[in-house]
Structure formats: C-alpha cells, structure tokens
Amino acid sequence: MKAFVTGGAGFIGSTLTDRLISAGHDVVVYDNFSTGKEEFLREALASGRVTVTRGDVLDQSLLTASMRGCDTVFHIAANADVRYGLTNPRRDVDQNTLATFHVLEAMRANGIGRIVFSSTGSIYGEPDVFPTPEDAPFPVQTSLYGASKLAGEGLISAYCEGYGFRGVIFRFVSILGERYSHGHVFDFVRSLRADPTRLTVLGNGQQRKSYLYVGDCVEAMLLGLDRAGGKVNIFNLGADEYCEVTDSVGWICDRMGVRPRIEFTGGERGWIGDSPFIFLDCTRLRSLGWKPTLSIRDGVIRTVDFLQAHPWLLEARA
Amino acid sequence: MKAFVTGGAGFIGSTLTDRLISAGHDVVVYDNFSTGKEEFLREALASGRVTVTRGDVLDQSLLTASMRGCDTVFHIAANADVRYGLTNPRRDVDQNTLATFHVLEAMRANGIGRIVFSSTGSIYGEPDVFPTPEDAPFPVQTSLYGASKLAGEGLISAYCEGYGFRGVIFRFVSILGERYSHGHVFDFVRSLRADPTRLTVLGNGQQRKSYLYVGDCVEAMLLGLDRAGGKVNIFNLGADEYCEVTDSVGWICDRMGVRPRIEFTGGERGWIGDSPFIFLDCTRLRSLGWKPTLSIRDGVIRTVDFLQAHPWLLEARA
Numbered sequence: 001m002k003a004f005v006t007g008g009a010g011f012i013g014s015t016l017t018d019r020l021i022s023a024g025h026d027v028v029v030y031d032n033f034s035t036g037k038e039e040f041l042r043e044a045l046a047s048g049r050v051t052v053t054r055g056d057v058l059d060q061s062l063l064t065a066s067m068r069g070c071d072t073v074f075h076i077a078a079n080a081d082v083r084y085g086l087t088n089p090r091r092d093v094d095q096n097t098l099a100t101f102h103v104l105e106a107m108r109a110n111g112i113g114r115i116v117f118s119s120t121g122s123i124y125g126e127p128d129v130f131p132t133p134e135d136a137p138f139p140v141q142t143s144l145y146g147a148s149k150l151a152g153e154g155l156i157s158a159y160c161e162g163y164g165f166r167g168v169i170f171r172f173v174s175i176l177g178e179r180y181s182h183g184h185v186f187d188f189v190r191s192l193r194a195d196p197t198r199l200t201v202l203g204n205g206q207q208r209k210s211y212l213y214v215g216d217c218v219e220a221m222l223l224g225l226d227r228a229g230g231k232v233n234i235f236n237l238g239a240d241e242y243c244e245v246t247d248s249v250g251w252i253c254d255r256m257g258v259r260p261r262i263e264f265t266g267g268e269r270g271w272i273g274d275s276p277f278i279f280l281d282c283t284r285l286r287s288l289g290w291k292p293t294l295s296i297r298d299g300v301i302r303t304v305d306f307l308q309a310h311p312w313l314l315e316a317r318a
Numbered sequence: 319m320k321a322f323v324t325g326g327a328g329f330i331g332s333t334l335t336d337r338l339i340s341a342g343h344d345v346v347v348y349d350n351f352s353t354g355k356e357e358f359l360r361e362a363l364a365s366g367r368v369t370v371t372r373g374d375v376l377d378q379s380l381l382t383a384s385m386r387g388c389d390t391v392f393h394i395a396a397n398a399d400v401r402y403g404l405t406n407p408r409r410d411v412d413q414n415t416l417a418t419f420h421v422l423e424a425m426r427a428n429g430i431g432r433i434v435f436s437s438t439g440s441i442y443g444e445p446d447v448f449p450t451p452e453d454a455p456f457p458v459q460t461s462l463y464g465a466s467k468l469a470g471e472g473l474i475s476a477y478c479e480g481y482g483f484r485g486v487i488f489r490f491v492s493i494l495g496e497r498y499s500h501g502h503v504f505d506f507v508r509s510l511r512a513d514p515t516r517l518t519v520l521g522n523g524q525q526r527k528s529y530l531y532v533g534d535c536v537e538a539m540l541l542g543l544d545r546a547g548g549k550v551n552i553f554n555l556g557a558d559e560y561c562e563v564t565d566s567v568g569w570i571c572d573r574m575g576v577r578p579r580i581e582f583t584g585g586e587r588g589w590i591g592d593s594p595f596i597f598l599d600c601t602r603l604r605s606l607g608w609k610p611t612l613s614i615r616d617g618v619i620r621t622v623d624f625l626q627a628h629p630w631l632l633e634a635r636a
Contacts, residue, residue, distance in 0.1 A: 085476070085480065086480045086481070089419075089422075089423070089476075089477075089480075090419075090423075093416070093419050093473070097415065097469060098411070098416075101407075101408075101411050104407075105407070105408075125475075134456065135455040135456050136455070136456055137453040137454070137455065137456070138452065138453050138454055138455070138456050138457065139456065140475050140550050140552065141471075141472040141473075141475040141476050141479075142475070142476065142479045143476055143479070143480070144473070144476045144480065146472070146476070147469070147472030147473050147475065147476040148472075148473075150468065150469070150472050151415060151465070151468070151469030151472060151473075153459075154459040154464070154465030154466075154468050154469060155411070155459075155462070155465050155466075155469075157443075157458050157459040157460070157465065158403070158407075158459050158460065158461055158462045158464070158465040158591065159407075161459075161460045161461070161590065161591055162403065162404045162407075162461070162462065162590050162591055163404070232458050234458065272479065272480050273476070273479055273480055
C-alpha cells in the first residue's frame with residue numbers, strides 16, 4: 001500500500017507511520033508540525049520509504065497535490081485539545097470538520113477511495129449505556145470536539161454512500177504511550193517534576209476513563225482496515241476496562257516515587273464538556289481478532305517512563 | 319420576542335415569519351434570496367413589524383450586525399436540495415454546517431442564547447426502527463444533506479453545553495403547503511402541466527415517505543420553543559403516518575384531473591442517499607400538546623392547489 005497519513009508527525013500518526021513502514025508499505029506524511037515533531041519521524045525517514053510534506057489540511061491544493069499516487073488515506077490530523085474547545089470554537093470546526101471535508105475532496109480528485117479515520121468516544125456525549133456500543137442510543141453532543149469529529153464521521157459515511165468510498169472509522173478512547181504529548185498524564189508528570197509535593201486534579205478525581213496503549217491502537221487500525229468488509233465500518237477502540245483519575249494519579253506518583261498532597265478542583269467533570277464516564281464496548285473489533293496487549297495501568301506507566309526519559313517534550317509545551 | 323429568522327423569505331421561513339407577526343412578535347428576516355422570494359414577505363412587510371436584510375449566512379460580519387437586539391434565533395436557512403449533494407458537496411458543508419457555526423458565533427457575539435433549528439429526519443440514514451424515535455440507535459449517515467445537518471445539530475448542542483445556550487432542534491420530514499417551491503409535488507405538478515400524458519417517477523414508486531403541512535410545522539416550532547424545558551431539546555416533527563410515492567402521485571393526478579402513463583426509473587431509492595422509508599416517532603412533541611391538523615393527503619392536495627394558483631413559481635425554476 002502507498003499510505004497518506006495526515007498528522008503523520010504527531011503522536012499517533014508517527015507511530016502509525018513506523019508501523020506501516022515495518023510492514024513494508026510506503027508512506028507520505030502530511031503534517032503542519034503545529035504539534036507534530038520531526039524527531040518522531042527520524043527512524044521512519046531513515047528507512048527511505050517516507051516522504052514528508054509540511055502543509056496544512058486546510059490548504060486544499062497542496063493537500064490534493066501531495067496525495068497523488070497514494071491508495072489509502074489515514075486521516076489522523078486533528079485538533080486534539082479537547083479541553084479548550086470553548087476558548088476557540090473555530091479551531092475544532094476548521095481542524096476536525098472542514099479538514100476532513102478537504103481530505104475527502106482531495107481523495108475524490110485523486111481517485112482514492114479508502115480512508116481510515118481517527119474519531120473519538122467523545123461523540124457519545126454522556127451516554128446511559130456502559131460499556132457503550134457503536135449503536136448506542138443517538139447521543140446528544142456535549143463538546144465541540146465531539147461535535148466536530150461526529151461531523152467528520154458523517155461526511156466520510158456520506159462519501160462512502162455517494163462516491164463508493166470505503167471508510168473505516170475508529171472511535172478512540174484516550175491514547176497513551178511513547179511520543180504522547182498532551183493529556184492528563186502529561187500534565188501530571190510535568191507538574192510533579194516541577195513540584196513533587198502537590199498536585200491539582202481537575203474535578204473530583206472520580207471521573208472514570210478508559211485509555212489505550214498507542215501500539216495497540218495502531219495494530220487495531222491496520223487490522224480493522226484489513227478485515228472490515230463493509231462500505232462504512234465503525235469501531236470503538238479502547239481497553240475493556242476503565243479506571244478512575246485517582247487510580248491513574250496513584251500509578252503515576254508510585255512510578256515517579258513522589259507523594260504529593262492532592263488538591264481536587266471539585267465537581268463531577270474536569271471541564272465543561274468533559275464526560276465523567278467513558279467506557280466503550282469494543283466487541284465489534286475484538287470479534288475480528290484484535291485485542292490489546294497492555295492494561296491501562298501498564299500503558300500509564302510506560303507513558304510516565306517515556307516522558308521522564310524525554311523531558312524536552314515536557315518543556316516544549318511549558 | 320424579537321426573532322431573527324434566517325431563510326425568512328423562504329417557504330418555511332416566511333410562513334414562520336407570518337405566524338410570529340400574528341402572535342405579536344417582531345421579526346428580523348435574514349435571507350440571501352437565492353431561493354427566498356420577496357413575494358412571500360408582502361403581507362409580513364405590510365405589518366410594519368418586519369425588517370429584512372439581504373445577506374448570506376456565510377457573511378459573518380453582516381450576520382452578526384443584523385442580529386443585534388434580537389433575543390431568539392430561528393435558523394431555517396439551508397441548502398434544502400437534498401438530491402444534488404453529490405454534484406456539489408461543498409454546498410451542503412457551507413450552507414448547512416458552516417452556516418450554522420456562523421449563526422452560533424453571531425449569537426455569542428450578541429449575547430443571544432435561544433436557538434430553534436430546522437434539522438431533518440434524513441440524519442437517521444436508513445434506520446431499522448419504525449416509527450423512528452429521537453434516541454434510535456446511533457445512525458450511519460447516507461447523504462451529505464443529512465451529514466451536514468447532523469453537524470449543525472452537534473454544534474448547537476455543544477454551544478448549549480458550553481455557553482449556556484438553549485436549543486430546540488426539530489428533525490423535519492418533508493414539508494408541504496403554501497409557498498412550497500421544491501420537492502416531488504413541485505416536480506410532478508410542473509411535469510404534468512407540461513405534459514399530462516406521462517410522468518417519470520424516480521425509483522420504483524414504493525418509497526415510503528412522511529410529509530407535514532407547513533402550518534402544522536410552524537405551530538410545532540413555536541409550541542416546542544415555548545414548552546420544552548431542557549438545555550438541548552430534540553424533537554422529531556412529522557405526521558404519524560406515511561404514504562408511498564405512488565399514493566402521492568395518485569392524489570396529485572386526481573386533483574389535476576390527469577391520467578398520465580407512469581414511468582418508473584426503478585430501484586428502491588430515487589437517488590443515491592435517498593432513504594426508502596422515512597417515518598418518525600413524534601410522541602415526544604405530541605406529549606407537549608402538539609398535533610397536526612392536516613393528513614398527508616390533504617397536505618398534498620393543498621400544495622397542488624397552491625402551485626396551480628401560482629404558476630409563476632413553477633416557471634421560476636423551469
């Protein structure tokens with residue numbers, strides 16, 4: 001396959017790029033390097049099977065030209081800063097909804113009909129059913145991030161129906177692991193390195209969340225693409241367990257060898273639009289033969305180790 | 319109330335404008351007159367309670383300036399040409415998704431927090447449950463129209479959650495009645511006036527559809543706005559019956575006194591993305607006290623009479 005990976009220099013995109021190369025594929029990475037990092041592509045570039053274009057997914061003509069000759073698009077680029085939707089709503093609309101439209105139009109212009117999309121469990125809003133299956137009751141959106149990703153899913157599905165595309169959509173839980181560069185583990189590790197005596201936790205710490213190790217996530221994407229036979233294929237992608245934020249805090253502190261005083265900001269949610277309980281039913285993907293190799297706890301610990309070994313990443317966003 | 323009605327010169331928007339005025343409200347109509355008609359606003363303008371701005375919902379600064387001083391927004395402007403999504407996908411994205419984002423941003427800039435939105439039953443794609451309730455299993459989108467409207471719904475819901483807006487979202491079936499200016503009754507009447515001996519019907523004619531009379535639609539919107547107490551309120555809006563396309567053809571031909579030879583283009587769907595069965599469960603809105611006054615058959619007949627009495631409308635699009 002000749003794969004086109006938007007956001008291919010980012011956390012998940014670069015891990016996917018490495019995996020595609022190791023499986024013998026060629027990759028075109030397309031990234032604006034707003035959060036992506038050249039460092040993450042070092043091994044991939046050494047393989048000689050990767051070309052990199054520095055460009056924005058909103059630049060339709062560059063995107064279309066760069067995609068030429070590819071047969072499969074992994075659309076991973078996104079505004080993944082879930083928490084800040086309300087300070088800049090245009091960013092979610094541009095980077096998650098319009099960007100997906102641009103990717104689809106570039107595919108159509110190039111005659112490419114296979115797309116893999118990183119959606120999110122946030123599109124379930126605050127569901128009533130746990131674990132939440134893909135065909136849960138039609139949810140009400142609670143975050144701009146979720147709404148903007150749902151819009152992307154809808155466009156992809158309509159292109160599959162209308163233009164004969166084949167789509168594989170994954171609704172991710174939060175992803176952890178090497179190259180992880182934003183999210184609660186990042187924030188906690190950075191804070192504890194600066195001051196190991198205290199830690200502020202958003203909400204009451206009892207938010208229940210599910211996480212998945214990035215290696216398991218990338219394997220799932222390739223397996224789903226390979227084995228899903230439908231026109232539009234939608235898969236939840238997460239661990240079959242969840243933890244409370246305080247569990248995660250405990251694992252992080254143990255690994256770092258610190259015993260901070262924990263201060264909770266209070267409330268059931270960490271921020272407006274934060275879902276207090278995310279736990280996805282991943283039976284559909286598991287029935288195709290996928291299963292995660294790391295527990296949430298092991299994923300958190302591996303992430304802590306990675307961040308401790310790469311302090312420049314923590315400083316880059318300080 | 320001082321209402322701001324996008325698409326206020328159109329079929330549904332102008333009917334709503336008339337109804338708002340007769341209830342003693344003031345109205346600002348905002349319309350680009352791409353399908354809206356000055357003729358539809360004649361009575362409203364005579365009341366002295368309407369101001370009209372000719373502008374596009376994509377013009378953020380004009381939209382924001384025009385909305386000043388209003389307290390409730392009825393966002394009715396849309397690309398309603400469901401069938402042509404695939405010839406111009408950007409139109410659905412611009413006119414239905416981005417336009418809704420612009421309306422929300424204009425509201426935020428003006429401190430307006432009440433929005434009524436005309437969504438569509440098309441967002442259910444091809445559901446398995448009939449009549450289809452609002453919390454049907456999470457659907458897969460089958461048309462750009464549906465996908466672009468679902469994106470609008472998601473943004474509105476996220477603004478309600480994030481900025482304290484109150485939203486009332488109606489998922490319309492096809493609307494019929496006076497000022498109706500596109501859709502199957504329009505096409506059939508125009509065709510039969512040109513040649514009463516034959517009629518081409520898209521699909522096999524057995525598509526099952528639900529329709530609602532525009533007067534009942536407008537009453538429902540005002541009642542829903544008045545009585546729905548939640549932050550995000552989502553209502554199906556349709557008749558509690560459906561008909562086959564061939565039923566509708568029969569009523570139209572009877573009313574026009576013609577007996578054409580019917581030619582079916584064949585297939586279960588009239589076009590790609592056409593849902594072969596639309597029938598919404600409207601229990602939620604009915605439980606607030608709303609019910610339609612006209613049957614589908616009576617709505618179709620009234621529409622035929624209106625079109626026959628206003629042939630300039632048929633010619634305007636010929």
